[in-house]
Amino acid sequence: MRRKFLAGVLLLVLIATSLYFATRKPKKRIVPEEGPPKLPSVLEEGRELARLVAEEGVVLLKNDGVLPLDPRSRVAVFGTGQHTTWWYHEGGSAFVPLSPGRVATLLEALLAYGVKVDEEVSAAYVSESLPKRTNEFPLTEEEVRRAAERNDVALVVISRYTSEDFDLPRRGGWFDAGWWFVHYQTQLQGSYYFRGWELEEDEINLIDAVCRYFDKVVLILNTPHAIGIAPVVDKVGAVLWVGYPGEAGGYAVVNVLFGKVSPSGKLPFTWARRWEDYPSSRCWGSRDVVYCENIYVGYKYFDTFNVEPLFPFGFGLSYTSFEIQVERVAVDGSTVAVTVKVTNAGRVPGKEVVQVYVTPPAGRLEKEHQRLVAFAKTDLLKPGESQSIEIAFDITSAASYDEVEGSWILEKGVYLVRVGNSSRSTHVAAKVVLPRDVVVEKAAVRLNSEYYYRKAKELGIEILRRTPEVKPWSYQGEGEEVAKAPTLTIDPERIAVREGAVPPYSPPALEKPDTEAVITLRDVVEGRFTLEDLVGQMSVEELVDVTIGLRGSNAPSLARRGIPELKQADGPNGLRPGPSPNPGGTAFPAAVVRAATWNLELEREVGRQIGREMLWAGVSLWLAPGLNIHRNPLGGRNAEYYSEDPLLAGVMAAAVVKGVQSSSGVGATLKHFVANDQEAYRWISDSIVSERALREVYLRAFEIAVRTARPWAVMSSYNKVNGVYSGNYFNLCMGVLRGEWGFDGFVMTDWWSNSYNFRAYIAGNDALMPYTEDSTWATWAAYSFVVKQAKEALANGTLTLGQLQRSAYNVLRVALRSRALANMLGVNQSVLYTYEPPPDYFEAKKAPP
Numbered sequence: 001m002r003r004k005f006l007a008g009v010l011l012l013v014l015i016a017t018s019l020y021f022a023t024r025k026p027k028k029r030i031v032p033e034e035g036p037p038k039l040p041s042v043l044e045e046g047r048e049l050a051r052l053v054a055e056e057g058v059v060l061l062k063n064d065g066v067l068p069l070d071p072r073s074r075v076a077v078f079g080t081g082q083h084t085t086w087w088y089h090e091g092g093s094a095f096v097p098l099s100p101g102r103v104a105t106l107l108e109a110l111l112a113y114g115v116k117v118d119e120e121v122s123a124a125y126v127s128e129s130l131p132k133r134t135n136e137f138p139l140t141e142e143e144v145r146r147a148a149e150r151n152d153v154a155l156v157v158i159s160r161y162t163s164e165d166f167d168l169p170r171r172g173g174w175f176d177a178g179w180w181f182v183h184y185q186t187q188l189q190g191s192y193y194f195r196g197w198e199l200e201e202d203e204i205n206l207i208d209a210v211c212r213y214f215d216k217v218v219l220i221l222n223t224p225h226a227i228g229i230a231p232v233v234d235k236v237g238a239v240l241w242v243g244y245p246g247e248a249g250g251y252a253v254v255n256v257l258f259g260k261v262s263p264s265g266k267l268p269f270t271w272a273r274r275w276e277d278y279p280s281s282r283c284w285g286s287r288d289v290v291y292c293e294n295i296y297v298g299y300k301y302f303d304t305f306n307v308e309p310l311f312p313f314g315f316g317l318s319y320t321s322f323e324i325q326v327e328r329v330a331v332d333g334s335t336v337a338v339t340v341k342v343t344n345a346g347r348v349p350g351k352e353v354v355q356v357y358v359t360p361p362a363g364r365l366e367k368e369h370q371r372l373v374a375f376a377k378t379d380l381l382k383p384g385e386s387q388s389i390e391i392a393f394d395i396t397s398a399a400s401y402d403e404v405e406g407s408w409i410l411e412k413g414v415y416l417v418r419v420g421n422s423s424r425s426t427h428v429a430a431k432v433v434l435p436r437d438v439v440v441e442k443a444a445v446r447l448n449s450e451y452y453y454r455k456a457k458e459l460g461i462e463i464l465r466r467t468p469e470v471k472p473w474s475y476q477g478e479g480e481e482v483a484k485a486p487t488l489t490i491d492p493e494r495i496a497v498r499e500g501a502v503p504p505y506s507p508p509a510l511e512k513p514d515t516e517a518v519i520t521l522r523d524v525v526e527g528r529f530t531l532e533d534l535v536g537q538m539s540v541e542e543l544v545d546v547t548i549g550l551r552g553s554n555a556p557s558l559a560r561r562g563i564p565e566l567k568q569a570d571g572p573n574g575l576r577p578g579p580s581p582n583p584g585g586t587a588f589p590a591a592v593v594r595a596a597t598w599n600l601e602l603e604r605e606v607g608r609q610i611g612r613e614m615l616w617a618g619v620s621l622w623l624a625p626g627l628n629i630h631r632n633p634l635g636g637r638n639a640e641y642y643s644e645d646p647l648l649a650g651v652m653a654a655a656v657v658k659g660v661q662s663s664s665g666v667g668a669t670l671k672h673f674v675a676n677d678q679e680a681y682r683w684i685s686d687s688i689v690s691e692r693a694l695r696e697v698y699l700r701a702f703e704i705a706v707r708t709a710r711p712w713a714v715m716s717s718y719n720k721v722n723g724v725y726s727g728n729y730f731n732l733c734m735g736v737l738r739g740e741w742g743f744d745g746f747v748m749t750d751w752w753s754n755s756y757n758f759r760a761y762i763a764g765n766d767a768l769m770p771y772t773e774d775s776t777w778a779t780w781a782a783y784s785f786v787v788k789q790a791k792e793a794l795a796n797g798t799l800t801l802g803q804l805q806r807s808a809y810n811v812l813r814v815a816l817r818s819r820a821l822a823n824m825l826g827v828n829q830s831v832l833y834t835y836e837p838p839p840d841y842f843e844a845k846k847a848p849p
Contacts, residue, residue: 037099037102043585046588049605049609050246050249050588053246053593053597056597057243057596059263059266059315060265060319061240061241062236062239062317064237064238066218068319071258073115073116074116074152075153076117076121076147076148077117077125077157078121078125078139078154078157078210080134081106082155083105086159086250087159087244088244089244089573090161090163090164092163092164093570093623094164094639096575096577096584096587098247102247103247105250106157106222108250110254112251121139124139135202136200136202137209139209148214154214155218156217157222160196162637163637165636167285167680168633169194171196173193173196174193197633198275199227199232207232219232219233220240222242222245225592225635225638226311227633229310230273240256240263241265241267243639244589244592246586264318264353265596266421267312267314267315270312270644271310271311271315277307278301281632283461284632284634284678287686288455288685288686289685290452290455290688291689292463293631295693296464296466297631300371301464303472304472305470306473306474309424313423314353314423314598315422320348320349321345322350324352324419324420326338327388329486334490334495335395336394338392338419339390340354344383348383349380349381350380352377354376354377354419354421355421355423356373357372358417360415361415365409366465367400367466368466369472371647372645373393373398373647375598375844376389376844385849386849391843392842392844395432396408396410396441397842401691403692405439405445406444407442408695413434416430428478429485430486431482431485432489433490435492439497440495440496441497443695445691446735446736447689447694447721447732452691501742505730505762507803507806518560519534520562520563521561521564521821521825524816525827531813535812540790540791541557541787543804544786544787546558547761547808549768550621550769550771550811551565552820562824564824565820566620566621567582567820568580568622568669569585569614571623571626572626573588573624573640579751580619582618585610591640594656595649600651600840604656607659607660608663612663615819619666620820621666623715624656625653625671627641627671627673627702628641628674629649632677635677636679646698647701651842653701657710661712661835662837664829665818667817667818669711669714670702670706670713671714671750672717673714673726674687675717675719675721676726685718685720686720686723687719702714704841710745710835710838712746713745713748714747715747715748716748717750725755726755727747727753732763734764744813746810747765747767748765748767748768751769751770756786757789758789758790760807761803764806
């Protein structure tokens with residue numbers, strides 16, 4: 001009997017055990033099983049560089065003695081962003097897709113470095129890789145309390161996801177996956193949730209609970225831009241903005257957290273307390289977008305109108321401290337040279353950024369309070385070590401555009417030179433006096449400000465003005481600094497006056513050469529015929545084939561011409577495997593994080609690496625960098641654009657272009673030209689902007705990159721500019737870009753742009769993108785329709801043969817520089833073309849530490 005009883009009990013135990021293991025949910029893995037894949041050596045080099053860039057791009061916004069962490073710390077990590085939703089990039093065409101084993105999330109990096117992580121807390125946050133309605137506070141207060149008893153420090157990760165085609169909402173909500181979200185629909189089942197600028201209730205509750213029980217709390221912001229952290233910033237001990245830090249970003253952030261690297265990033269945008277504090281919030285997101293803030297974008301608004309930001313433009317803390325001493329300010333012609341001595345006055349090695357601003361005098365034109373004109377980042381300085389840096393800029397950097405006269409002018413008066421390490425930490429270093437007004441560049445009234453003012457009035461939108469009652473930001477002792485600052489005088493006669501050429505609207509047609517031979521690009525290279533001869537011999541079909549899709553001799557009509565295909569890869573966050581077939585490259589930190597490094601040498605090295613990867617992947621054109629402006633923090637593609645400031649954006653873009661094109665035979669493409677600063681309605685929106693704001697803010701970054709880097713191509717944008725689609729706008733593509741700036745590459749449309757028509761040739765938009773090889777309607781639209789349009793326009797005189805030939809010539813002139821042609825002809829690249837970059841926009845000479 002007893003034996004039967006024991007057997008029955010054993011049977012029941014076995015059944016219960018079986019049921020338990022059959023129904024029990026498997027323990028969640030908090031890291032994937034897949035390890036980092038074996039990479040080609042060129043990508044291994046890129047991955048290491050990506051980590052270095054991410055380390056310098058991390059911005060320490062607050063630190064009450066919490067950071068750096070003790071390596072022996074026990075760490076609890078809260079937030080879904082520690083896992084696969086740790087966005088190393090935003091979505092859309094900038095996304096560089098990688099296998100999970102190649103992307104180092106924050107949690108994976110912590111575990112790889114041997115940090116004692118509370119796996120029970122982290123396991124509560126395993127989440128999907130695309131945005132869903134995830135709960136950021138899945139734990140109870142009691143669980144948080146117990147976690148605080150087990151651990152020394154809490155890391156709270158807050159993430160935001162953005163992509164092309166949509167802007168970040170102000171407040172979170174569900175969005176239908178409409179036709180433009182087809183790419184994601186299979187994973188998102190029709191709709192999905194976006195968190196917005198404002199922190200949500202679950203995020204605030206999480207941070208509140210963690211701060212109640214933990215003495216040390218670090219808030220880590222895995223976001224493309226500023227978000228509304230003002231309600232919680234005073235509660236946490238430290239705040240790190242890490243942006244989208246690329247494939248090795250997890251390792252970089254951990255190195256900063258534990259003090260292996262002292263943070264040296266500086267904000268490339270202004271972080272406001274409230275979204276309403278951004279002046280564009282009054283006129284954001286509509287189809288007809290009146291740029292009501294005029295020239296007052298970012299810090300230029302906050303400093304001019306004395307609005308207190310949460311964190312100012314150019315701001316960033318370090319684990320050490322620095323002293324910046326201005327040793328000398330000198331003037332030579334129109335060049336102002338500022339010599340500073342930077343000393344590491346703290347206890348650990350670190351880097352500092354010296355920022356130079358100019359306050360222009362009041363005059364006939366209203367002006368912003370101050371404008372960034374130059375900067376330099378030190379080398380790594382040991383404690384007690386100093387470095388001398390001479391930063392030289394041209395005073396014309398402070399010129400304003402007169403949209404009545406169509407000229408850039410320096411108005412007479414006193415220009416204050418300010419030096420510091422953020423827009424709100426500058427001190428007056430010198431007074432530079434200009435005794436009379438000087439026109440520094442004769443341009444032309446081209447961009448239809450009348451339309452801007454008329455539309456603003458029709459729509460009842462008030463344009464922001466600086467009236468005499470507006471008092472800019474100031475600080476105690478500023479008046480005394482101005483009085484004591486040395487006074488230097490610039491001789492107006494020594495300021496060079498620049499005058500752009502007036503491009504012909506309708507250039508003369510190239511004559512057909514007197515030869516029966518079929519002219520090829522080899523003939524041009526070997527000197528038997530000129531490029532003009534080749535273009536002059538082409539039929540209308542051939543001319544259109546050259547300009548559609550950059551297919552070269554893959555186009556049937558061009559098979560005999562020996563023209564290389566110019567394969568493209570998207571960017572700007574690395575070499576994406578498309579639109580032309582290629583294996584893809586390194587997923588670098590997003591452009592906004594690279595801008596936060598304020599390190600031009602490092603950005604040039606990023607460009608060099610991308611150029612090497614282009615040669616490895618067989619790509620001719622990198623569709624990057626992106627140069628649109630952070631007009632508002634809700635901009636859906638802010639992550640892939642550098643900054644709110646056109647000088648910082650322009651010189652960073654020039655640096656990466658110079659790096660890419662140093663691998664002679666490959667080129668970069670500036671995009672999106674111009675005022676494509678929101679994603680809402682981007683295919684059809686009308687950016688209604690004053691000519692002055694266009695030139696001083698939105699075109700300025702492109703101008704700096706064109707003049708100082710000579711990129712191969714520029715991509716026009718989807719939107720209209722003052723009523724005209726950008727790729728159909730002669731005054732943009734020819735008047736400004738070529739006539740004033742001297743651009744010598746070609747202009748392409750964005751993919752399936754509304755500028756994709758024969759009017760692009762008239763405007764000087766040379767290439768129509770893309771061309772689809774499939775036998776579909778798209779192919780017909782890409783070729784037959786445009787050929788038909790062009791022939792009809794040529795017949796009725798709307799389009800001239802010279803205009804069509806001009807576009808073909810511009811494309812072929814770039815093809816003659818390409819490594820693709822060198823390989824096709826079997827010649828050394830130097831036979832065709834060697835890239836020689838122009839001088840930098842400003843000069844920074846660093847003495848050895």
